[in-house]
Amino acid sequence: MNSSILTSNHHSSRARNLILLIGDGMGQAHRFAGQLFAAGREGRLAMDRLPYSGQMGTMCVDPSSFVTDSAAAATAIATGVKTCNGCVAIDPMGQERATILELAKASGRSTGLISTCQITDATPAAFAAHVPMRAAQSEIARQYIERARVDVILGGGAVHWYPDGQPLPPQLCWDAPWVGAGKEGDLVARARALGYEFVASEAELRDYLARHACGARPLLGLFAGQEFFVQAEEGLGAVYNPPVSLADMTDAAIKTLSANPEGFFLMVEESAIDRMAHRNNAPLMLKGVLELDRAVQVALEFARQSPDTLIVVTADHECGGLAVAGSLDQPYPYEPGGGLLDTLLAGEDGPFPVADSDYGFVVGWATTGHTSAPVPITASGPGAERLTGSIENTDLFDTLAEAMALTEAVARP
């Protein structure tokens, strides 16, 4: 190998851009069920075609539970420190910890956060805010725009941005007549005063992109009063028809953020996977997995043009204790179990068709809560080769920081 190849390899080992896609609650079985449903036995989801894969431990250090919530899990990924449940980028001693988004911003990169639930919910919050309790969503919103100065903010939870009691604009009342519940005044007006462009519908987002193709202004897009879906069991009012698709939000964020020649950090969260798993609602959980997979495809499309982009797809934790089994009519006869009686005894959700086959599958749930099972992690791009084998969620922070050459900036006690 000659030296010029070594030099170019060295340069390509630095990630200018990082796109971190988190399926909230998405364990191995959620991904596998998504694969069976959408791609079949031989097919693979886009997220499972990335060249590097491993599994990631998610347990927290809460004195009362080793099962993590999204706040502690996201804090571990975002700051490299395991903490107690409910804490947002604050360690068990109560100290604020620098986040990967803040470090990326300090390096000159642009930054973005996307979610299909409240953009101030725990997972995105741990990347750009510091509060001891995740419920402080208006304070989290205030920190996004006044302190972290996140360049692109897209998601739901508009009620936390409008003053208490103020009716929300009609574009945001597509699912219910929402009224503001904010505790920090009018944060939409505050964002505008700080230079943000504000959009509240898919049409307004498209219009923004047409007018600001170069990402000249920071962008705040709130598309739902609360979440992009209604959480419920099947047949009891559950709905997941996003006002803007996760793929379209990801595309808009990349178009805006990639105008910065220094690069960008973008976190994309699909939240319905977790919320529907809490309700043991497999059809809409699957919809969430596929919604995330389309966002992964958008990220991969960008990385084809910008190969110095690290793409990571993982979860903060598993939710539901999900298992996948053959459908009712498919016993395997040489051992007990697997047939009609066993599936009925276990309690199932389905059956669902396996794509491009005559098979079917069912899923079973062990809990309506989170579990401590490790979650899959897949990756491509500079630094992805470190995300193999069995790692911890705090190791992910180290890898992301190193890939973006932020390690010198990381203050370790």
Ligand SMILES: [Zn+2]
């Ligand atoms: Zn959850």
